[in-house]
Amino acid sequence: xxxxxxxxxxxxxxxxxxxxxxxxxxxxxxxxxxxxxxxxxxxxxxxxxxxxxxxxxxxxxxxxxxxxxxxxxxxxxxxxxxxxxxxxxxxxxxxxxxxxxxxxxxxxxxxxxxxxxxxxxxxxxxxxxxxxxxxxxxxxxxxxxxxxxxxxxxxxxxxxxxxxxxxxxxxxxxxxxxxxxxxxxxxxxxxxxxxxxxxxxxxxxxxxxxxxxxxxxxxxxxxxxxxxxxxxxxxxxxxxxxxxxxxxxxxxxxxxxxxxxxxxxxxxxxxxxxxxxxxxxxxxxxxxxxxxxxxxxxxxxxxxxxxxxxxxxxxxxxxxxxxxxxxxxxxxxxxxxxxxxxxxxxxxxxxxxxxxxxxxxxxxxxxxxxxxxxxxxxxxxxxxxxxxxxxxxxxxxxxxxxxxxxxxxxxxxxxxxxxxxxxxxxxxxxxxxxxxxxxxxxxxxxxxxxxxxxxxxxx
Amino acid sequence: xxxxxxxxxxxxxxxxxxxxxxxxxxxxxxxxxxxxxxxxxxxxxxxxxxxxxxxxxxxxxxxxxxxxxxxxxxxxxxxxxxxxxxxxxxxxxxxxxxxxxxxxxxxxxxxxxxxxxxxxxxxxxxxxxxxxxxxxxxxxxxxxxxxxxxxxxxxxxxxxxxxxxxxxxxxxxxxxxxxxxxxxxxxxxxxxxxxxxxxxxxxxxxxxxxxxxxxxxxxxxxxxxxxxxxxxxxxxxxxxxxxxxxxxxxxxxxxxxxxxxxxxxxxxxxxxxxxxxxxxxxxxxxxxxxxxxxxxxxxxxxxxxxxxxxxxxxxxxxxxxxxxxxxxxxxxxxxxxxxxxxxxxxxxxxxxxxxxxxxxxxxxxxxxxxxxxxxxxxxxxxxxxxxxxxxxxxxxxxxxxxxxxxxxxxxxxxxxxxxxxxxxxxxxxxxxxxxxxxxxxxxxxxxxxxxxxxxxxxxxxxxxxxxxx
Numbered sequence: 007x008x009x010x011x012x013x014x015x016x017x018x019x020x021x022x023x024x025x026x027x028x029x030x031x032x033x034x035x036x037x038x039x040x041x042x043x044x045x046x047x048x049x050x051x052x053x054x055x056x057x058x059x060x061x062x063x064x065x066x067x068x069x070x071x072x073x074x075x076x077x078x079x080x081x082x083x084x085x086x087x088x089x090x091x092x093x094x095x096x097x098x099x100x101x102x103x104x105x106x107x108x109x110x111x112x113x114x115x116x117x118x119x120x121x122x123x124x125x126x127x128x129x130x131x132x133x134x135x136x137x138x139x140x141x142x143x144x145x146x147x148x149x150x151x152x153x154x155x156x157x158x159x160x161x162x163x164x165x166x167x168x169x170x171x172x173x174x175x176x177x178x179x180x181x182x183x184x185x186x187x188x189x190x191x192x193x194x195x196x197x198x199x200x201x202x203x204x205x206x207x208x209x210x211x212x213x214x215x216x217x218x219x220x221x222x223x224x225x226x227x228x229x230x231x232x233x234x235x236x237x238x239x240x241x242x243x244x245x246x247x248x249x250x251x252x253x254x255x256x257x258x259x260x261x262x263x264x265x266x267x268x269x270x271x272x273x274x275x276x277x278x279x280x281x282x283x284x285x286x287x288x289x290x291x292x293x294x295x296x297x298x299x300x301x302x303x304x305x306x307x308x309x310x311x312x313x314x315x316x317x318x319x320x321x322x323x324x325x326x327x328x329x330x331x332x333x334x335x336x337x338x339x340x341x342x343x344x345x346x347x348x349x350x351x352x353x354x355x356x357x358x359x360x361x362x363x364x365x366x367x368x369x370x371x372x373x374x375x376x377x378x379x380x381x382x383x384x385x386x387x388x389x390x391x392x393x394x395x396x397x398x399x400x401x402x403x404x405x406x407x408x409x410x411x412x413x414x415x416x417x418x419x420x421x422x423x424x425x426x427x428x429x430x431x432x433x434x435x436x437x438x439x440x441x442x443x444x445x446x447x448x449x450x451x452x453x454x455x456x457x458x459x460x461x462x463x464x465x
Numbered sequence: 466x467x468x469x470x471x472x473x474x475x476x477x478x479x480x481x482x483x484x485x486x487x488x489x490x491x492x493x494x495x496x497x498x499x500x501x502x503x504x505x506x507x508x509x510x511x512x513x514x515x516x517x518x519x520x521x522x523x524x525x526x527x528x529x530x531x532x533x534x535x536x537x538x539x540x541x542x543x544x545x546x547x548x549x550x551x552x553x554x555x556x557x558x559x560x561x562x563x564x565x566x567x568x569x570x571x572x573x574x575x576x577x578x579x580x581x582x583x584x585x586x587x588x589x590x591x592x593x594x595x596x597x598x599x600x601x602x603x604x605x606x607x608x609x610x611x612x613x614x615x616x617x618x619x620x621x622x623x624x625x626x627x628x629x630x631x632x633x634x635x636x637x638x639x640x641x642x643x644x645x646x647x648x649x650x651x652x653x654x655x656x657x658x659x660x661x662x663x664x665x666x667x668x669x670x671x672x673x674x675x676x677x678x679x680x681x682x683x684x685x686x687x688x689x690x691x692x693x694x695x696x697x698x699x700x701x702x703x704x705x706x707x708x709x710x711x712x713x714x715x716x717x718x719x720x721x722x723x724x725x726x727x728x729x730x731x732x733x734x735x736x737x738x739x740x741x742x743x744x745x746x747x748x749x750x751x752x753x754x755x756x757x758x759x760x761x762x763x764x765x766x767x768x769x770x771x772x773x774x775x776x777x778x779x780x781x782x783x784x785x786x787x788x789x790x791x792x793x794x795x796x797x798x799x800x801x802x803x804x805x806x807x808x809x810x811x812x813x814x815x816x817x818x819x820x821x822x823x824x825x826x827x828x829x830x831x832x833x834x835x836x837x838x839x840x841x842x843x844x845x846x847x848x849x850x851x852x853x854x855x856x857x858x859x860x861x862x863x864x865x866x867x868x869x870x871x872x873x874x875x876x877x878x879x880x881x882x883x884x885x886x887x888x889x890x891x892x893x894x895x896x897x898x899x900x901x902x903x904x905x906x907x908x909x910x911x912x913x914x915x916x917x918x919x920x921x922x923x924x925x926x927x928x929x930x931x932x933x934x
Contacts, residue, residue, distance in 0.1 A: 045557065051551075051772075052538045052653075052655040052658065269692075271691050
């Protein structure tokens with residue numbers, strides 16, 4: 007008997023604000039430790055917080071992007087607990103009246119409902135050495151958006167897919183830079199199985215980590231149930247190296263938070279203007295775009311998903327199509343050759359690429375030739391210049407027949423194989439002839455000539 | 466003093482040296498300073514004298530020395546809050562009020578109750594400050610040092626802070642003028658918090674006129690304090706010469722009846738004076754004073770527990786050399802008993818949904834609306850500051866009774882109102898004070914009535930004789 011697990015996630019997203027949430031310290035990653043600090047984010051006594059309007063705008067945009075209901079007025083609370091990375095002894099967060107309620111993220115395994123979205127400040131970063139712990143307060147006070155899902159996820163895989171889609175949406179909306187390796191998105195997971203205790207897993211900072219930790223935990227809990235043991239409600243952490251979750255705190259040792267309405271900050275009022283501004287900046291969400299690409303351009307779901315990975319890629323694709331290229335041709339090229347080279351600014355203009363792809367489409371250029379042309383275009387040549395340099399496809403029958411005869415004569419063994427029934431040897435001849443022509447031979451014509459040449463000799 | 470400086474009759478350096486000498490003489494008796502910062506004061510004084518020599522335009526208070534309560538951050542000068550928990554803490558930045566008064570030589574940091582929790586100045590880790598009228602008595606608290614220094618003539622003015630009467634009660638015990646502005650009128654940037662929703666910087670001076678000068682300098686919006694008021698600051702000096710005729714002044718007979726005879730009769734006399742001056746005394750009822758004190762205790766202790774949560778004994782102050790982390794944590798627990806009492810009350814009264822803090826806030830909102838209604842009928846409220854004169858340090862009331870020192874002050878903090886303590890008599894050689902309270906941001910009304918009062922009386926001119934120890 008398998009029981010459905012109940013999984014909920016709390017995702018902490020670093021907002022892409024230039025300054026911290028309550029002071030003007032910069033948020034650049036990788037600065038020397040404790041070089042981006044001031045009395046406010048160090049929590050010095052007497053320093054007071056001032057809300058960063060850019061962070062608020064990004065938070066509202068994020069909430070709207072996820073379809074959440076943004077409150078006209080929300081409030082800040084102090085969440086008290088002792089930890090060395092928390093210089094004030096409390097974290098300024100939103101407890102009773104969060105920024106937004108609701109929202110949803112569609113995934114291929116079903117929609118994930120969101121409970122609430124709120125703004126809070128990040129803590130400092132601890133680095134543990136052999137005999138000491140160092141604290142870097144550069145991260146202290148950075149703006150976070152916490153997104154809490156309903157306990158509606160059905161498995162480890164869905165959790166990971168959800169996080170990937172969420173990341174894509176927030177990067178689209180310009181709310182977060184999505185750099186996981188820099189800690190831009192961090193996650194805690196809650197999981198219970200068939201009425202067992204609720205287990206919280208903390209410190210998950212990669213999506214694969216979330217999936218692995220949840221899979222491990224599901225396995226651990228179902229085994230415990232199968233053996234008749236009770237699963238206790240507790241807090242565990244994911245040990246990446248040991249590939250296992252470990253107990254952090256049992257219920258008796260539960261962290262004793264207490265909250266106090268933040269007296270230093272008035273309620274956060276989100277007026278119609280701010281809402282309009284946030285909504286105005288909002289792009290089409292990736293899931294909407296993906297569906298539109300499938301519906302309007304007739305692309306496969308895989309191609310739509312690939313092309314909507316980033317807004318830049320999706321926009322580029324659409325511009326190439328708008329410039330007269332067939333959608334499927336553009337998709338294939340962009341997901342193949344186009345995805346290997348540079349991104350964004352390094353790419354040729356959409357119109358130029360469309361010219362190249364038209365040549366390909368109409369058979370005046372072989373795929374190999376197109377690669378060569380594209381490579382030249384990346385160095386700054388226009389499509390026309392590059393096409394001229396590479397030369398158009400060779401359709402001259404006499405030349406191709408000569409080429410075919412040479413290739414066949416040079417490879418008697420392959421010829422024998424072909425005649426012996428190994429039709430795959432034809433591919434070998436095509437490849438060899440293609441190479442000999444510098445990729446310029448017309449592939450279909452070449453094939454026809456080769457087949458007739460090989461069969462003629464047989465007779 | 467300001468005129469003398471401006472006219473070049475006296476230099477800031479001479480003035481500062483004079484006050485420093487007096488401060489040194491009194492220090493052994495009063496213990497009103499935690500630190501005297503003579504070098505810094507003289508450096509500022511010399512700078513101002515040089516500027517004045519060059520004919521630079523200077524502010525009205527430039528060159529006039531001052532003392533600051535030691536919970537106001539001063540860059541480069543230890544700020545202790547009278548607690549061992551902050552021993553050795555030297556702020557890297559100035560409070561907003563210190564910036565605004567940057568041209569005033571800083572004589573020193575004044576003693577206070579530990580973390581401003583108290584009404585006696587006896588909870589200070591640096592020993593109690595004493596009352597210059599009788600060194601066996603308390604100067605009041607928590608701004609006891611600030612009040613004692615002005616009363617003893619050691620400082621021309623000082624700043625204190627008022628969370629539940631902490632400027633007004635010591636002003637009353639020491640016979641000086643004490644002003645608590647409206648919440649939001651003066652920036653709290655750099656003020657070490659006790660209860661952020663109640664705290665306000667206040668002014669202690671010999672007279673209402675001086676008070677107006679200082680208030681003018683420190684009032685105004687500060688973009689670093691989200692609770693600071695955006696409205697512009699009127700010219701307070703304009704209010705000084707005006708009359709009280711036509712003002713409606715509320716007085717609560719039950720409150721008078723609860724006061725010690727000296728305070729009660731001094732207030733009744735003040736009411737008669739105000740009537741003679743054309744003011745109209747209106748009998749009002751204040752049935753919520755006890756509830757206000759209850760709400761205050763719930764709110765202030767919870768906010769204090771939060772404000773002080775950062776003092777884990779590691780980042781700040783006294784930290785013993787201990788073999789283990791646990792011993793280090795335990796060994797650095799050096800809060801005094803009054804602070805511990807309030808922190809425990811603050812933390813223990815927290816429930817799931819905000820607990821007693823929310824209860825306190827509900828009562829607070831009710832009291833605010835009662836006061837709003839009251840100020841629809843009257844322009845000012847006349848109250849005692851405390852029901853009795855300064856108590857002896859060896860007869861200190863128990864902790865709960867101590868809170869009654871603030872019974873008449875607390876409503877102004879809960880509702881963010883401005884209030885003024887004014888000397889109004891003496892009883893057995895100890896000063897008595899009255900309190901005036903006004904609607905929010907009507908500092909001008911208080912200054913008008915206060916200056917009128919001080920034109921009619923000379924209580925504020927009386928000074929204690931210097932006691933040499």
